Amino acid sequence: MTVEFLILVALASGILAYFVGRLNKVLGAVVTIVASMFIFIMIGYMMQDINAGTTFNYNAVEYMPDFVTFMVTYLGLFFAILVTFIFAMVSFFNPFFVEKYKYPALYSMLYLFSLAGVLGVFLTDNFMVLFFFFEFIVWSGLFLIPLGKNNKAAISYYAFSTAGSFALLYAIFIMFAETGSYNLHLGLATVSGTTEGTYVLALLAFAAFAKLGAFPLNVWLPRALGKAPDPITAVFSGGLEKLGAFVAVLALVKLAPVGDIAGTLGGLTEATFLFASQYIVATLGAMTIIFGTLMAIRQDDAKKLLAYSSMSNGGYILVALSLGGTLGLSGGLYHIVAHALASAAAFLAIGAVSRVTGTTKMSELGGMIHKMPVTYMVYLIAIISMAGIPPMGGFISKWLIFQAVIDNGLILIAVAVFFGSIGSFLYVFRPLAALFLGQELPQHRDKAKEAPFFMLLPMLILSGLIVFTGVMPNIFLDFINDVIAELGGTGLLLGDYTITGVNGVLQPTLIASVFGVGVLIAFIIFILLKKSKKVGLMDTYTAGNFIYTEELMHYSLDFYAPLERLYEKHINITKDFYKKLENKVVDFGRMVKYFFFTNKPEITVFWIIILIGFLLWGEL
Amino acid sequence: MDLINIVEIIVSVLMLILAFLAINSKSLVKSVMFLSALSMLAVVGFVLMKAPDVAVTEAVIGSGLVTSLFIFTLLSARKVGNK
């Protein structure tokens, strides 16, 4: 099964989905399930081939320029499997959502087009192909987002993504000018360590930041994820955002880091010191973590909250990858997996809720656990993983990342990383409490019911994997070790059930068992000593006052108000910056219009005189 | 300095003065008249530069027809204005 065949399958089935979707909306969405499952399985089969030691090189379709080649590497396959898996899982949601959207057939088509783009980006050794599909994803995503709530999100998505893509393109061309070919590995190897390498590194990092929505290029992410259709949000957060991580790996790992001013900072181990580029990226990553966390804390919309959490997790990935080394790399890569699974699961769970209630605002929801217990469980597992609590996958990756940070002696970043962890306790718990726990709200009482089986299935699979990645991480880390080996690093030292870090050995299975026992005991106690009774929302004792707006009584509203007050003046710094930038462009345009475009010929004559004068000035 | 040169200088200076007047005069009719006179002087200029063909054409077209077109425009405008 060749890569270009799979891409063609994705494109063709996209077109098929469009035409089927014109006939029957749901059927078109079913096509997306079949196609994306097929592609995921086929990509999975590539594992066998690559384990046999083959990297394959296709000289693709005849009429294309001869540089259109595809190549399967461990790194590409790692990302491809992960993202196609997310696509396949999310596609189960499509039939249930597609009818709500304005252009359902278009939705199905673009969904598969994005998938085709993903394959193209990850499974090529050619930069031009990579960029082509990078942009391809941008414009297919572009028309997917506004199917949700509004257009503005799509525009800022487009703005930042293209800025990122063009940075990537510029870097590609710098490498092309150096090597005369678009080969990815050759290009990166050639410029690595040279002056051009610095520019390439900066540009690629910019692209990665833009795609990951990292600080300071973060504005689009919460908007797009908050407003996009629910399945698309899951795909973005779990899948497409990882394009940024892929570019980050290329930039931060395959290129030699630049400068060494930070070398004196030292570390626990004598030999470790950091280059300026690593330090800058790590710092920005840390700022992303803090910013994302603080912003997530004050959200009322559960989707936006998770969007900010996605952003802050992107920060973790950046920190880990920028530090490099065995721990950093494996921590970063593992976090990519853990976060993809967790955020996809969480977004799907919220999507399931929003499907029956029509809202994702926490203040308008509550008590869904009574109607949607399975969804609740899925969400619970996902947020446990996100907060980095054992025995879920997120714990393993964060453990590795903490080790890497501490090992490099980066106190401030360590603080940021820990702050992010604690912060995520604060915020991921809120939707749990607000959406699922508490009293049932009267307006949703009748409509709400548990999601249908085909929606539960992907959520359950994702939850299972989240637990599995936490309990048996070595299976995945083994593959990650292959990836790291391919990138030229050394993998983690893995025992049968142990992971060896710098300052300790982790036994995830043991931890999980202990945890399991603890949960079991707690559950038994809960069953035996069940004393609580259900109380309706309005069934409160308010000292004789009437309650006019029941939302005000919702305890999740302004939950962290005292904490928020500490920083609420500064929440808009990045947004304001871009707003100002935009205003500058508009002002400039208006100014030029005002000065140059009138109905008087004198303007033209004036400039002609100035220009001729400028040329002849030297003659005087 | 022979006669030709003196004529040239006189014609040039006159032309420049007429051009300036044509541009700056307040009355449009006067402006057009200056233009016509300028055009006539340009004919002299063309003759001085040994281009009789151009001179004939400029005399007929430039100072004759163009001026009449200007005047007709002004006339019709005045009429519209009077209404």
Place this chain on the structure above:
Amino acid sequence: MSAILLIAVPLLAAFISILFKKYAHYILVFVSFASVFALEYMDLGTITVGGFNAPFGIVLILDDYSLIALYIVNTLFFLVAILNCNEFKKVGSIMLVALAGLNGLLLTGDLFNLFVFLEVAGIAAYLITTTNKKPLATFNYLIQGTVGSSLYLLGLILLYAMFGTLNMADMASSIASSGYGAGVTAFPFLLMFIGFGVEAKLLPFNSWTKGILANSNRLTGPMIASVYAAAIGFVFGRLLTNVFVIEDTFLIIVTIILIFSVVAGEAMAYASTKVREILLYSSVAQAALVVVVFMSGFTGWAVYLIIGNAAAKLVLFLITNTATKQLGNDDVETFKGLFVNNKIIGLSFTAVTLSVIGLPMFLGFVTKMNILENMFVSGDYIWPAIILITSVVEGIYFIRLLLNLWYKENDLPEVKFEFVLKYVVVIIALLIMVFGVYTEPVQESADDLVAYSYIEGGNL
């Protein structure tokens, strides 16, 4: 068949058509179709007029470059003509003269003859724009056009005084062999550059564009922004590659003009809230980009840039002006949701716009990538950066426009597009898509064109 017929026959038709005013528009459609059709049978080569060889007589040059240009311009002209022939019967004869003028512009190999055809085409253009019913804007266009062509003529005369010839190729070889530095020719070339800059909509000289295009109708919009822009682009390209010597201070001036045009054009389009203004300012930037690419020496890709733009602007202005006429104004707010009920028109509009932005799967992407690649290879790192940054801005305003046109819930504007228009628009959009994917012929012909675009030798 001699290429001179492309000029003579429309002229003849124009002269005859004033006797049969009622049928002028049929004659127009027939002649413009015939000239597209006749291109197939044209013999490549140099045509001397009156039997006098270059550089003494006037020559017309029909090489691959002008053949492509003629195909594009004549086809676009035919499309504009057939779509508007019933609505604008009055300008039938003038359109015929315009066709003759445009063909003459593209064919001529003589600099003064170029001026004459520039005036023929120019005056025809002024007259076509009178159908906007904005006499002041047309007047402004007329004055600026006249100043521009006067400057061109002044520059040309200076060159003639220095090198004693009017023929393009002869001029180029005289300049090259004269041994004088570039300082000698900088002033005349600047004048000629300005002269063409006025017509090609480069920024400090183009204040006429707003009055004309922002008030355009279905005839003038596509005509000025697409047909004329393409023709002027091709001719400018020929001068830039063959005749002009751009160095030193002149180069600085030209670079400033071009950077300013590109950047300010995109910024103005970004700041606009009317559809036609967005399109017109974007075409200002694109025109400057064409000049940049010609100056960098990538003729083939400049040609494709012109083609892509002309086709795109034809589609965009046709759709916009048809809708404007029915809706009363062209505010984006009024246009919101226009495509919800006109999906086919909308899809074509979208495809064409995405091509202009340069997104993959469309012709614009291929063109843009190759231009950037060539620039990088030739060691130019500044222009790609400018192009890419402005592309982001361009993308944002176009995408904003598209999303506004596609997504709206209720109160949809009611616009009917007639069916010929639909066909034209869909076919153009399909072609742009097909050549965006099937890139081999584009690539090859663009590479070939670089070699063809130079007029060989002195004595043709």
Place this chain on the structure above:
Amino acid sequence: MKNFLAFIAVLVLGYMIVVSLDNNEAFPAYGEADVSSRVSQAFIDRTVTEDPGDIIFGQATNLESGPANIVTAIVADYRSFDTLGEVTVLFVSSLGVALLLGGKKQKRLELNFHPNFMLRVGSRALFGIILMTGVYIAIHGHLTPGGGFPGGAMIASSMLLLYLADDEFRAKIKGFKMLESFAGTAYVLIGLTGLLLGGYFLENLLDNGVIGDLFSAGIIPIVYVLIGLKVGSEISGIIDNFLTEEGV
């Protein structure tokens, strides 16, 4: 103030242009043009296609271009194509004037004076004289200064005289149109005949005769007469359009 600044600006610019032209080594100073290094020398010597040797007025025959007036040779023969374009410019602008000013109900622009009988008769007589002069100039274009354009313009002037001298006068627009169309068509057809018979558009097919004779220079007198008629009718049409307006 603004005007003054503008004046200073153009003054400086003019000075700069003068200085730069003075400094320009390739640009010949006024009166020192070297015609022999320019293409026009070939037009003077008629050596574009073949070298006829010395050309003596009234003797040389069968030159590549027959007019004694070298400017005419260029305008109507060597660069005749430019002239076609030029005629087209005038044609399209007369069309344009008609488009812009032609309304439905036409009536004469009222002049403020009423010509008396003497003026009317006198102008009729003068009309004939001017018309004949115009035709003469056009026909002798290849021998003397002038030619089709001044000739045509003079024909138009005679019409103008009639317009001015007689406030009732209105020419027959249709007639002008016919003449204009005929002249233009004939011009292009002559060119096409050249293409068909000689292989070159606008080729001079007729015998050039003896330089300096009235019946010489092949098609040039014919072309010039056609141009004269065309220009005359076009400008008359323009004048007519300017002198009429939408009336009651």
Place this chain on the structure above:
Amino acid sequence: MLQYAAIAMLMLGLYGLLTQRNIIKIIVSINILEIGLNLFIVSVGYVEGGIAPILTSDFNNNGLVFVDPLPSALVLTAIVIGVGTTALGLALAKNIYQKYGTFEIDEMGEE
């Protein structure tokens, strides 16, 4: 001298375009610019002591020193084109006057 005058006239034409906001004045300025341009073109072909480029019985052979005939030919074309644009401009001016009742651009307001 006439050449300098021609350049000066060109500049005056530009000056007129730069300062005048009356439509008729603008057309007058354009005409001045064109006259200047025509004078300049002819001056480029002028040869001191040359004769007009017409063979007559007095100047009867091509060995004489003629002034350059080509610029004259070009100017003929340029003059006629100038008339064309002027006529068109005036027709437009008439239209504008009918629409706005004035020749002053400033009094017409922005469109």
